Amino acid sequence: GAVVSQHPSWVICKSGTSVKIECRSLDFQATTMFWYRQFPKQSLMLMATSNEGSKATYEQGVEKDKFLINHASLTLSTLTVTSAHPEDSSFYICSARGGGANEKLFFGSGTQLSVL
């Protein structure tokens, strides 16, 4: 079946540094990718929707200058957390939509970000 690969699975960084998370669709073309964030014991919250070749659409309350999303190809989207702070520590999950007429959605395994 289709697989979405997300890397890294966990990352620890110092406050003020930037972290890039990659989301790749391995065997299908993902016209749309989604980025979610999950705080402990809370539900996944949609951060942004990313369409290949165009600017991402951010949900209300999500800082687009802090969470930079690039979707340069049909198989790769990246999320960069810029100038990370401890409050950005969270679990980030991407998903990719594809499948043509038989639309499906596939999720990555997530990235645990810890900012010290």
Added chain:
Amino acid sequence: AQSVTQLDSHVSVSEGTPVLLRCNYSSSYSPSLFWYVQHPNKGLQLLLKYTSAATLVKGINGFEAEFKKSETSFHLTKPSAHMSDAAEYFCVVSLTGFQKLVFGTGTRLLVSP
């Protein structure tokens, strides 16, 4: 706006006994409803989805869910639990298919031998 409430944060069952994971939704219009499962260190996997066709939806691995509009519920069931069913389960609602998914807080299913 739509939302989902998963009534139990944890459910514990013995292997071979029935599973019931409860979910109530709120939506102004006819929603699409999903159940996803997440095993440790793996991506979310779609178990089943309801999109206004049959109210009883059969999914993978023996799971099924029934859409009850009068009760605004979409509970997930399985007749007999297996050890491999231990995981986190998310009830999800959407008005636009796979766009703008709204997740519940999840239910952790524990299966004991």
